[in-house]
Amino acid sequence: MTMVLPVIPASATPAAPPAQPVSPEAAAITAADQAAAIGVDRLSKGTDEAFRRLGVTPGGAGLFYVSYERTYRGLPVIGGDAVVVADGAGRVRDTSAAETADIKVGTKPGISADRAAAVARGQLSTVDSVSSPQLVVVGGATPKLAYEVVVKGRGANLPSNLHVFVDGATGAVLDKRDDVKAEAPHATGTPASTPPAPFGSGNSFYVGNVTIDTTGSGSSYSMRDPGRSGISCGREGGSVFTGNDDAWGNGSGTDLETGCVDTLYSVQREWNMLKDWLGRNGIDGNGRGFPASVGLNDVNAYWDGSSTHFGHSQDNRRQATSMDVVGHEFGHGIFQTTPGGAGSGNENGGLNESTGDIFGALTEAYANNAKDTPDYEVGEGVNLVGQGPIRYMYNPSKVGDPNCYSSSIPSTEVHAAAGPQNHWFYLLAEGSNPGGGKPTSPTCNNSTVTGIGIQSAGKIFYNGLLKKTSSWRHNSARKATLEAALSLFPNSCTEFNAVKAAWNAVSVPPVSGEPTTCNQQPGKNDYSVSLSPSSGTVKPGESATVTVGTTTTNGTAQAIKLTATGLPSGATAKFEPESITSGGSAKLTITTAANTPNGSSKVTVNADGAEVDHTVQYDLTVGSGNPPTGCDGVEAWDANTLYVPGDEVSHNSHKWTSNWYSSGAEPGAPGSWYVWKDGGAC
Template sequence: MRHQTAIGAAALSVGLAVAMSSPASGATPRTPAAPAKPDPRTVAAASADRLVAAKPAAFKKAPKDKIVRRGVTSGLRGLQYVAYERTYDGLPVYGGDFVVTTNASGGVLSTSVDQTRTLDVSTKASIGAAQAAETSRARVSKVETASTPRLTVLAEGSGRLVYETVVSGTQKKAPTKLHVFVDARTGKVVKTYDEVRDAADDRSYYHGTVDLSTAATSMTDPQRSGIRCGGQNGSAYTGTDSAWGSGSGTDLETACVDALYAVQKEWDMLGSWLGRNGINGSGGGFPLRVGLSDVNAYWNGSYTNFGHNQAGTKQATSVDVVGHENGHAVFTTTPGGDSGGNGNEKGGMNESAGDIFGTLTEHYMNEPSTYDPPDYLVGEEVDLVGQGPIRNMYNPSALGDPNCYSSSIPSTEVHAAAGPQNHWFYLLAEGSNPSNGNPTSPTCNSSTVTGIGIQKAGQIFMGGLNRKVTSWSHARARVETVNAALQLFPGSATECNAVKAAWSAVNVPAQSGEASCGTQQNDFSITLSPGSGSAQAGGTATSAVGTQTTGGSAQQISLSATSSPSGPTATFSPSTITSGQSSTMTVTVPAGTADGTYRLTVLADGASVDRTATYTLTVGQGQPGSVYSDDFESGTGWTTNPNGSDTATAGRWERGTPQPTSYSGTNLQLAAAGGSGALVTGAAAGTDAGTYDLDGGVSSVQSPAISLPSGTLSLKFSWNLAYLNNSSTDDYLRVRVVGANGSSTVLNQSGAAANKVGAWQTATYDLSAYAGQSVRILVEAADNGTGSLVEAGIDNVSITKA
């Protein structure tokens, strides 16, 4: 990732300059590259988007809802987790999130939906923002900052309109970053949650002499983005060389050695054992601070902070404590975040997650007894308050915490409320009577549980977190970890049965709709032939629906379709088939249907997996009007890296919600040209100018096949450009139209060594030479030079017939 000098911490996602160029006099013949295996994240996103379009009732979608895909997280064994949020009448919905889990080939395996009812609520407030702000500030004893109250819809029942205010400061002598939700009708506080989560040759204190990955003269990790360690001002410690620490329990540079060593091992464990890319799941981590003047350590949503033990003899930077605090960061950056839930129940599960990640890190490191050996105790090395460990996972009650789940957990202090899930994890990993020397563990139902090993237990726990939603609970975690076990270990019932037995052993019973522990993973594929067609209003079009059993046994499939925009309808003959069989889809276009392009999402609802496919219908092909349009508000079949030749390592093309950014008055990335979605290279705004920009080479994205009618045709689209003066002519963006006999360049522009203000512009191109052909639109952007920041934006693509 490349940074411009003196950009500092500006939050940027920078655009690449593009401009129209004169097309060649004729299309240059081009032999298409052989198709490559697509990126599974792209496949998962497209498949999940189609499912959302095909089954709106399953996701409790209201007419005023807009569903926004937030990202795809890759997991072990090809599993992909596609996270979504929603807005209602333009307002964010707290608790409207959900996750769709797919296999590597895009089959939908399960969904985790937080919302229980379709929203139907007025978005007109009865109180003002000032009153909401005053009420919110009163919840914090010493206020440092408070955000402007934001109208939000809580997904409770049919919805509740609230103001959300974030108040930072001090509460009971501890730092706080409190989110306060005030009812916009009554003015009463209805919910709060705090982002701050607490736990109670380099020479370390806990590990002897270790070999850290740091820069030459700074305690910054060049191999793990975002990881650095320093004092309370947030700056990394520096020195004349890369030898750090004295080994003393009171030396803060030594504390940073311990903290960095632990988080580096946790990072490696997440990747090697759990298939997670960095702490945040997308190749990044967070700064660490030491020297906190408190018998404590905490995570505040942006960094971890570590104090000392009560005796003042040791810093709170042992593996399990550092792993715990960064475990909070993992919990925060998985779907559903760290807010919400029933009382303290989710907070307790968050504390437990920290304990679990710290324990996983200890076991991954597997240090000898002279240092910090693996165990299921938390904080025993630090001796935080002079009484040894602060939590016990194999028997939480030994330290006064509950072993078993009960209705009192939501009202239990969060650290104590970690007990049931900690106990579940130990039982799942080691069992109730381990034979490997680990302690026996009592069960709440007097059952005997056989463990499956800590690595498998960690993989299943991580799989559950990847399906987490706002209203997380022990009951929901049971359902999703059962799903995780089935999908991570297909063909084996052992892991699934162990998950269920461990939950039952801590008094979390079987849930309605919970999957059974079968031993067979069945799967199938679906094809449409043809995948597009045309019809006049009042007419019909047909397509053959083919299926093939690709895994396990054949399964029953129910066929249906939805159209966007609405109008055409589809019937199937037969409507229910067994995988391996085929059906005929007949699309009927009612009289009076407007000319244009319609996308029908075909849903093949299988017994164990769902598949979708898209059929593109052109209505009024012989008449003037719209032939194709895409505003990127939903997934419509664009494919990233279509030829398998991309070299970009970051900032690849995606459909997303671009976050506006600027640098020293120069507008860079812009909001979408229309609506909220656009096609962009890195939609997010990072913590510095080199975050989320295109890096490492070329990224490409290609439209689905577009059938063009005869006549005079015109391509039109919006594009924006921006770059800083560290760009060069090695960087470029190109837009081409690719047909069976060659391609034509529509847009071609290189970067330049000058700041360029971003602005949406419109490009048009005469497509008449391709009339009657099937074409694709290919967009390529490249960061081929050094020290450059590049990113492109495309929106509102349309093809019309004159």
């Protein structure tokens, strides 16, 4: 029997399934990645540099903050990181980057990894372990090839996880950064899908009888949070506390289990505050937290980069586990896991310490506990050394810390350097004379500041923090929080004006590029620039053509004048037309000369708009098409670069390995010549 299949008319052919809608976060990531690839605005990069996406954090007002690590020939660049702010419609709203000079260094070190490890080992008095040295580039005004070595051990008073950056050429220590952030400067020794957690009964020292989230059932329980991943509390150097019932602590200041009741209660309130007030998912922003331990034999508390540790008061009558201290230490975890990481230097460290204080104050305000009432005094309940609070946010000078920013802050001890931003936050939240029993706060310019409330102040501070880079400074925080106020409160001048007044009141000066009035709404009358293609290769004397496209991303179109900079020697650029209206496009022709040297260049396309300026980068490679062979001498195509034997570079589709340099000029100076091996042919 023959089966006859029916003929299906073309019109009856099933249609392709509709394209799945792109999520706002995915649209933002795509836009950010494209901006990083073509070097939009502050994302400019050198010929051997690239950006690698690290993560994305949702912020307020529908914005997403996408963080990037800069790389150079595949090596991480310390101090070259960047952040792209994009919205759910796939529009880039802003960029920020740690400033570094154009990087041109060899990638073969002059000293061995063993020597770098030995240098790093010598930075601590007691060493437990030394990591395998990793090659990196330390960015900044004079980038250098370096080894990064992590030394774990103990310094003068505290444990240490010390990142040491050792010059790859000389063995000198270029920089150091310790993951450990201590509470005192002078120490002596739930996601929505999570099911409801059981409530343990806690008898705390600082906040009375409370409920805490614990794990277990029947006759087996532990002080491990079942819904907040990574949160637990146990004995210093030991395991998480366990018990045969879900009742914890005896309320005594010397009882370690009681200290863990205070710790869990506090960090669980902090976690909820981050979610409910700020929209952050967990301490690290990705739904995770970190373990805590009590019983540290020291008059201190600290964060070590991956966990918190709490000691005791000097009279040994209380654990250092009050809500503001716990909030502070986990606040270091927030600072470390926002873009830019922990950074380095005293000014950055002061902002880190201040961030801990601010999150401690926010946690107290959110909990609103009757026994530990919200305030802006740090560690008043612990009375760490018998002299009251460690810091006063409303008047840092009460313990000798600076109220006002000055040129001495970069050399001020980090806990004292927390003063200006702490003072700013109090003025923003409460004002200079809030009344209602709250303390008055002196201003550095004798001005009067009206506060906007701690929740609004916290939102502005946190969204500013999401633009942080490793070179974070007070003027960076000023600019970012002014921009955050405009984004979060677009129809109000109150918040923007208060942020500006509070920074003025602590003597942090304006910075170039910051918004100056509340009428400068972000994204208003803005546009984006694209290149197609974004790179090209030509022989000397040939031309490359590029389409420069623009799109009006917000508001109305504006006139744009196009220019190009960074052209190689002898090359010219022509735009047709030179001036367009956003939404239009132009043809860019880059014409090289017969004597244009071989090599790669980043050509910057400058879009000078009537209201907003933007830049993007085009990768131009000039190659002769006849690469040298054998042991022919090759002129250095990266002027001012010092190559060392063994360096590899790509040139005219060949891999070249440096053999030696020769010429009358100093190595790396203009006019230097190098002899290269092509694939081992000579």
